[in-house]
Amino acid sequence: MLPLLAAALVAIVGIAVFSVIAGKKNVSEKKSKKPKDRNAILKEANKRLAQNPKDSEALLMLGELYYNEESWDKAMHTYGLLMDLVGIDMNLNEYEISLRYAISALKTGKFEEAYKGFLLARTKDMESFEVNFHLGVLEFTRKSYEKAVPLLKHAAAKQPDHLETLKYLGYALYKTGKAKEALPYLRRVFEQQPDDKETIYAMGQCYYELGANDQAIRVFTHLRPDPTYGPQAALLCGMTHLRIRQVDRAIMDFEIGLKHKGIKSEVLLELKYRLASAYAQKQELGKALNLLMEIYSVQPAYRDVEALILKFRELNSNKNLQTYLIAPPADFVTLCRKIVATFIPQAQVKILNIAVQKNEYADILAEVETAKWQDLIMYRFIRTTGPVGELMLRDFHARIKEAKAGRGYCFSAGEFSEEAQKFVEARLIDLVDKEGLNKILMTTN
Structure with a gap:
């Protein structure tokens, strides 16, 4: 499910709704005068900081300005300074400051810093939807699927209809070996977003793991032409057909998969390996040998390719041994x-x-x-x-x-x-x- 990791990074960077929500909240309980224009804010804040670099109210003014302007680097730096002051100034809202720091870090692609910020925010509000959602997706990108599941479940409890939450909860459940539990979440996403190829592919994987062969074949057959998911879908479709002993259809699946361009090397090798195995079952050992030799020329140590080449060469020269085996x-x-x-x-x-x-x-x-x-x-x-x-x-x-x-x-x-x-x-x-x-x-x- 490698494409999902990339998609997760895009999702957590691209979702701006939480930034807007957070931007409308006050991060201090102090009532301060809000200068009307940008220049006035900068002038007043910088003047105060020149006299006192730890002036929390001045830093709040700057942080709010940069945050609303989506100047994420500056916002992250400013809220980072404020995070150091929350232990000194009891009027500062540590949750909101940590949340804004984390969101700013996300927007600049600094995922480790964002992760730390969300963790800190969660110590102040364990039920926050924004925090649980973002932390859950970050845990997913770190492949910490066991940690992602409870966070995303908390988020789903707060907003049951939030599709991104349901999607990544389904993905994470599948990754933790809970395909049966994952399917209802993925189906709900599919009902609202029937063109979401990531979700369709994840559903297919769940069906495959659960042994629901007919459903898996329908899903993977639908995805076979897709330039992104096609090669992997064709591979799993063929493996499903082999599972139910439909070797001819499996061969067709693998051949369709190999027609795609730009196939990832690990998928390409596995497609050839599985196709060679299917040809061998049909006793077409010449075709099987050609594929195995292609694999061997690229990666000699791949699976048991070397042993299979020796075996199939011997079988190809001895018809009775071929029949026997x-x-x-x-x-x-x-x-x-x-x-x-x-x-x-x-x-x-x-x-x-x-x-x-x-x-x-x-x-x-x-x-x-x-x-x-x-x-x-x-x-x-x-x-x-x-x-x-x-x-x-x-x-x-x-x-x-x-x-x-x-x-x-x-x-x-x-x-x-x-x-x-x-x-x-x-x-x-x-x-x-x-x-x-x-x-x-x-x-x-």
Whole structure:
């Protein structure tokens, strides 16, 4: 949500209504003569300050003049001097002086000084809408979202219909992992400002986090053409389509995202990475490899790109290995059946049962008969290039006993851990690792 941070800075600098409100209030309980014109004010104030640099009434005259003229640098300096005097002159209104100092600092882009001023003002009035709103947005820009939420809730309680408050409260709630609580605030803003792309995008993110896939897709599809939010919206739209296994639509989303100009580097890399993954799911490994190589040329250490390049190159050169690892389950099972049928030479094989566990592995129970022996054998084919541990072998052993099979064979396109190998030493289970599996796949029609 990086665009929102920039928008927040613009919002807190650009909202002048609070400056006007504050400008109409008296910052001292003293009743002073107000000279009618600017020159007279300057002349009188400077004359008094020449005699006494800590003349609070003269500083108030100057501060009010600069504040009303929107001479923010001078106003900030003057109210800064007055802040040093509030402990001496009990007639000074510390809240109003701190508030004006903070607003002047905001207007000049001095956010740290503004933050300190608003904090001081809040010690005098914890219910002030102006203070809570501005402090809340400042906390948001500092990425202190947990602190922003209660401040913005205080502000919303004072002015329930203030859209900027509702907007940043929704943003902050989302950032603190409370997407469900954020949505009602964002919807209220959207109802009043249906063209607010920031709010629409934030709503889409909430839907995505909540698993409301249809709503998320509608929002992100609407934003895909937008030059600012389009690339990120296309990325999240594609990720949502992948989540519900609509790979073709995900590919279209990522491709639309990549057509934008001036895409931020982190979004560009992620779009290419996700598109490569989607192509791989469609077994279009050539396209996937091209994208991964583009990423590698820019940022070699990005995610697991280097490992994927090696993996996809190998898969691209071995059609059966490609089927074993990434083909749809039906094609994977067909390949496994062929391996079972030919694994033991000159044997008659009758497949009795096939069980597929999600997309992780397949178990095949077969009756195998040779000229010398006959047995019931369980085969497990694991779809991974990573290490296979002891737990997987324990589960396989339990399945063998349950089926009353005489022995088992476990195949993997990766390696077996040391613990897994020790586990099968005293059991009738043989392990076939990547090297052995590749030899089998190379000779399987």
